[in-house]
Amino acid sequence: MINTIHSVNFLLPILYLFTFAIYIYDFFKDESKVYNTKRVLLFVTLFIHVLYLLLRTIEFNHPPITNKFEIFTVLAFSLGFAYFLLELLTDIRGTGAFIILFSLIFQIVSSIFIQDLVEVKEVLRSKLLGVHVMSALLGYSGFTIAAVHGVLFFLLYKDIKLNKYGLVFKRLPSLEILEKLNFYSVVIGFILLTISMLIGFLWLPSAFPDFSYSDPKLISVSIVWLVFFIGILSKLIAKLYGKKVIIFSLVGFVVAIISLLMSNLIADTFHSFY
Amino acid sequence: MNLIGISINYRTSPIELREAVNLSFDEQKKFISALKNNILKEGFVISTCNRTEIFGIPATSNVSTADLYEELKKFRNVENLNKNNIEEYDSHSSLKHIAKVASGIDSLIIGDSQILSQCKESFRLSVDENFSNTITRKIFDIAARVGKRAIRETLISQGAVTVSYAAIQVVEKIFANLEKKEALVIGAGETSELAAIHLKSRNIGKITITNRTIEKAGQLAKKVSGETVNFEEFTDHLYKFDVILSATGSKNLLVTFDDIKKAISKRRGTPIFIMDIAIPRDIDPSVKKIDNVFYNDIDSLNVIVDQNLNKRKDEIPRVEQIISEEVDNFYNWHNTLGVVPTIKSLRSFFEEIEHDELEKIKNKVTEEDYIKLEDMAKRLIGRILHNPTIKLRKLAEKGDNIDNANQHTSTLKYLFDLDNKPLNGKKKNGK
Numbered sequence: 001m002i003n004t005i006h007s008v009n010f011l012l013p014i015l016y017l018f019t020f021a022i023y024i025y026d027f028f029k030d031e032s033k034v035y036n037t038k039r040v041l042l043f044v045t046l047f048i049h050v051l052y053l054l055l056r057t058i059e060f061n062h063p064p065i066t067n068k069f070e071i072f073t074v075l076a077f078s079l080g081f082a083y084f085l086l087e088l089l090t091d092i093r094g095t096g097a098f099i100i101l102f103s104l105i106f107q108i109v110s111s112i113f114i115q116d117l118v119e120v121k122e123v124l125r126s127k128l129l130g131v132h133v134m135s136a137l138l139g140y141s142g143f144t145i146a147a148v149h150g151v152l153f154f155l156l157y158k159d160i161k162l163n164k165y166g167l168v169f170k171r172l173p174s175l176e177i178l179e180k181l182n183f184y185s186v187v188i189g190f191i192l193l194t195i196s197m198l199i200g201f202l203w204l205p206s207a208f209p210d211f212s213y214s215d216p217k218l219i220s221v222s223i224v225w226l227v228f229f230i231g232i233l234s235k236l237i238a239k240l241y242g243k244k245v246i247i248f249s250l251v252g253f254v255v256a257i258i259s260l261l262m263s264n265l266i267a268d269t270f271h272s273f274y
Numbered sequence: 275m276n277l278i279g280i281s282i283n284y285r286t287s288p289i290e291l292r293e294a295v296n297l298s299f300d301e302q303k304k305f306i307s308a309l310k311n312n313i314l315k316e317g318f319v320i321s322t323c324n325r326t327e328i329f330g331i332p333a334t335s336n337v338s339t340a341d342l343y344e345e346l347k348k349f350r351n352v353e354n355l356n357k358n359n360i361e362e363y364d365s366h367s368s369l370k371h372i373a374k375v376a377s378g379i380d381s382l383i384i385g386d387s388q389i390l391s392q393c394k395e396s397f398r399l400s401v402d403e404n405f406s407n408t409i410t411r412k413i414f415d416i417a418a419r420v421g422k423r424a425i426r427e428t429l430i431s432q433g434a435v436t437v438s439y440a441a442i443q444v445v446e447k448i449f450a451n452l453e454k455k456e457a458l459v460i461g462a463g464e465t466s467e468l469a470a471i472h473l474k475s476r477n478i479g480k481i482t483i484t485n486r487t488i489e490k491a492g493q494l495a496k497k498v499s500g501e502t503v504n505f506e507e508f509t510d511h512l513y514k515f516d517v518i519l520s521a522t523g524s525k526n527l528l529v530t531f532d533d534i535k536k537a538i539s540k541r542r543g544t545p546i547f548i549m550d551i552a553i554p555r556d557i558d559p560s561v562k563k564i565d566n567v568f569y570n571d572i573d574s575l576n577v578i579v580d581q582n583l584n585k586r587k588d589e590i591p592r593v594e595q596i597i598s599e600e601v602d603n604f605y606n607w608h609n610t611l612g613v614v615p616t617i618k619s620l621r622s623f624f625e626e627i628e629h630d631e632l633e634k635i636k637n638k639v640t641e642e643d644y645i646k647l648e649d650m651a652k653r654l655i656g657r658i659l660h661n662p663t664i665k666l667r668k669l670a671e672k673g674d675n676i677d678n679a680n681q682h683t684s685t686l687k688y689l690f691d692l693d694n695k696p697l698n699g700k701k702k703n704g705k
């Protein structure tokens with residue numbers, strides 16, 4: 001089985017590269033013949049990726065969340081999967097290349113540096129921790145997809161304002177749709193992050209003897225949660241539209257990245273396992 | 275094939291002349307009757323605002339394109355129509371030209387999708403007036419197929435090529451669902467009407483018209499199932515509208531920067547699309563500086579029109595390839611025209627012999643044996659004729675050596691005396 005895992009580990013970046021290539025080709029050329037091919041290729045890539053994650057879990061007897069590079073491959077999958085769901089639900093296909101690019105980068109880094117760890121801390125074998133980490137990663141994937149749509153919104157907004165009718169104008173969906181995609185991604189990301197945080201608050205104190213509510217990672221994630229919470233409320237209650245809502249999601253994304261970097265690289269936290 | 279044709283179009287003639295030779299549906303009928311007398315034995319007439327064209331097979335070898343032009347001149351009584359206003363076509367160029375017209379690449383606005391249905395109407399009229407036969411009907415088929423393939427297989431009809439349509443293209447990049455949007459049309463002239471009709475055709479939720487003369491606003495509102503608002507107070511209602519379109523003849527600005535600023539703040543930032551297609555402009559262009567206001571005037575919309583026209587021009591070689599394929603198909607078909615009757619005669623010659631010989635033995639064998647013999651005779655003739663039929667047809671369809679095909683056809687006719695129709699295996703004269 002280990003040989004299969006290594007082969008798929010080598011194959012996955014190639015599959016993501018092909019998928020990205022076909023999405024970017026479609027973005028530039030808009031040819032109907034690749035319209036369905038790209039979706040099928042993304043599906044095949046994700047299917048192989050999920051098998052890979054299952055194989056790793058079975059072979060090494062722990063979910064693939066025990067080191068940064070396992071997290072990266074899960075992140076690559078969750079980004080691709082979240083986009084795939086969004087594409088299926090909305091049938092809007094013009095933005096895929098910009099999201100699959102993130103999957104490609106994470107998977108390349110993961111495939112190069114990933115290690116086959118059999119011996120890990122006992123707590124990392126916990127299923128609840130698996131759900132906690134997976135929902136957090138899917139939540140962050142939602143915020144990433146929202147941010148990508150937010151950036152695309154601004155690009156299109158700028159082009160229409162300046163009466164520039166180039167590639168961005170031709171290929172992207174309308175501003176209203178980009179805003180909707182951004183908002184849906186934020187809401188899905190927010191729900192998943194909330195689930196992850198609830199599991200964390202309820203289960204982590206019993207699992208970690210040195211658990212602390214003043215832990216830097218907990219505080220930083222709470223800030224991220226608060227930013228998105230205010231953003232969602234301002235859209236639903238204050239009926240904010242367009243640019244202002246997008247700005248919230250972009251600020252939230254930047255805060256999320258900064259907090260992740262700071263809490264992982266600088267602060268000392270019980271949350272660090274590797 | 276001796277197909278001839280003339281075309282008076284936007285390249286050759288000014289609008290006054292095109293109007294003078296334009297034929298209404300009833301006039302086309304009358305003109306076809308005139309042509310049928312002694313000029314064309316089959317053909318058709320196309321007449322639109324940009325072209326009047328006559329094509330057909332001459333009734334006699336003396337008829338030329340000059341006769342078509344003289345007949346049209348006489349029919350419409352147009353004195354100032356001269357040779358310079360006319361494009362003349364012979365057999366090969368006629369067919370290519372008709373295909374070009376049907377595909378839209380010969381139109382003033384390249385890729386014009388209306389021309390195909392106009393061609394089809396002309397073809398239908400020709401059929402209804404008994405002015406078409408085998409060749410012209412095949413030409414109709416080829417032209418219609420070229421038109422359909424051009425739309426299906428190329429981008430020749432894609433993209434907005436008028437300012438109003440270009441504006442709709444921009445609106446659709448801002449709003450996802452026009453059914454929930456409201457539009458205000460300022461002015462009730464021809465341009466406003468056209469734009470309002472475009473908006474209506476895109477199922478915009480509601481259209482409101484305002485005009486100095488309220489009656490005119492009412493008339494246009496009725497046409498597009500919309501409402502009206504008083505011209506003196508329309509600026510107070512600007513915040514209600516997602517799309518504002520202005521096309522009046524006013525010399526002064528009708529909508530100021532402050533009007534739009536107030537409207538957008540009442541809308542909490544929900545975007546407004548403004549299309550000012552008036553000259554001089556009706557809306558202060560500085561409104562484009564306001565957040566969530568998307569302002570377009572004629573110049574900016576013409577950028578889209580030009581882009582789309584260029585894109586359509588790039589598609590012309592692909593359409594020409596389709597035309598070339600279909601013209602080849604036509605000639606393949608045409609080349610078989612002489613061969614098919616010979617094949618039919620040959621087959622009927624053998625079938626007559628078969629029938630005659632079977633009749634002779636009908637009463638000499640049992641019914642069961644007769645059926646077997648009948649089957650055998652049919653198979654025998656089928657096998658004998660298989661190779662000559664296929665080879666002759668292929669030779670004609672290839673079209674590169676039609677003389678060879680004609681020679682083989684003549685040999686067959688001579689050897690089997692096919693010009694004298696056989697009667698039960700015997701010649702008509704009883705020899």
